[in-house]
Amino acid sequence: MPIARAVDVSTRPLAVTAAGVPLVVLRPEPDAEPVVFADRCPHRLVPLSAAKVENGRLRCAYHGWEFDAAGKCVELPSQDGAPPPRAGLSPAPQVRVRDGMVEISDLPPTDPGELFTNEDPSLRRAWHPVGIVGIDDMSEVELLGQTYRPAEERTQERWGLLWLAPEEPLTELFDDPDHDDLNYVGAWLPPARSPASAGIVADNFLDTAHFPFVHAKTFGAAEEKKVERYAVTDEPWGCRSVQDQWFDNPEDPGVAAGLRPVRQRRRATYVYRAPFQLMLRLEELDAGAVKTILFFSQPESLTSTRIYTKMLFHGIGGVADPGPDVIRSEVAFEEAVLEEDLDLQRTLRLPGLPLRMRDELHVRADLLGVHMRRILSQFAQPSAAALGRPAKD
Ligand code: FES
Ligand SMILES: [Fe+2]
Structure with missing residues (x-):
């Protein structure tokens, strides 16, 4: 399936979406063939489209892990020794350029699992800060996707903040x-x-x-x-x-x-x-x-x-x-x-x-x-x- 125009693909990672799947497409060197990966660093799942390409490697913006053109993790700066093989990117799809378009054969797996x-x-069941006392207007506050009126809820003041717990909190501050x-x-x-x-x-x-x-x-x-x-x-x-x-x-x-x-x-x-x-x-x-x-x-x-x-x-x-x-x-x-x-x-x-x-x-x-x-x-x-x-x- 076509995912990008070949002329738009450079050493600057480009975010694209194919069938709802976020992908990153780039050239490891200015004249190299394009490569495509899931747009997600395996470490903390941040988009690799925010990464930088240098010396043929893709360097993640968050912790600087570096990946080669095949997706292998070749540098993991926070520790000595070779990065574990599992630190690599999930297998890159087959890529080809046809009629000026970058095409891929299949989609990489991208299920992020369940998210909190x-x-x-x-x-x-927790205390949450809802504003700075004496500074913020707290007649109504946004919390957990809802609007609360602190005057009608369980609240306490600590460190100059007003805290609100919608239900009996599991733990104190x-x-x-x-x-x-x-x-x-x-x-x-x-x-x-x-x-x-x-x-x-x-x-x-x-x-x-x-x-x-x-x-x-x-x-x-x-x-x-x-x-x-x-x-x-x-x-x-x-x-x-x-x-x-x-x-x-x-x-x-x-x-x-x-x-x-x-x-x-x-x-x-x-x-x-x-x-x-x-x-x-x-x-x-x-x-x-x-x-x-x-x-x-x-x-x-x-x-x-x-x-x-x-x-x-x-x-x-x-x-x-x-x-x-x-x-x-x-x-x-x-x-x-x-x-x-x-x-x-x-x-x-x-x-x-x-x-x-x-x-x-x-x-x-x-x-x-x-x-x-x-x-x-x-x-x-x-x-x-x-x-x-x-x-x-
Ligand atoms: S999230 Fe990419 S290196 Fe940590
Ligand atoms: Fe920080």
């Missing part, structure tokens, strides 16, 4: 000691919207392997591509991971004063609780500063997630109590970082997060994302005991 969307019924600590200064980012589901947004937040690729313009260029092995500890309806990383800290006044090298150690603690409560605590171990990011998502509808980011600072810029200029520039920087993630999320086409392990290709760096998927699966289908109902005999 923003309207999953289980999400009714987590604690954040930094928020209640007067040594920390807090600041909100303006709330943002993503067309991706809250599950995908959360997975993106827990992911570090994308830094060098998605955040190259802000902080990613200096980041290590390889992700060191890390451990994840389970908590009730959640998990936590502590990772020590190297990073460049040119803003540390101690560097300019010659007290410390620019390359420093940082401890990143990720905390996740179902369904979408997230926190990242960044401790600059050498400079003694701490930055905590609270990151919450409001699953508004199948195509919209509202994102609330609150930052808490201690000791940033070499002073215990950072002033308004420091806070402003930190917030502006974080906004630019979030915008890079949103740009990536805007290229996504799937309306939800796959929860079945076999529908994506997980590698070692994805341990946190794998834990989150397992926890969300249990959240979506909790046992009778977890719901507080007597088990059937």
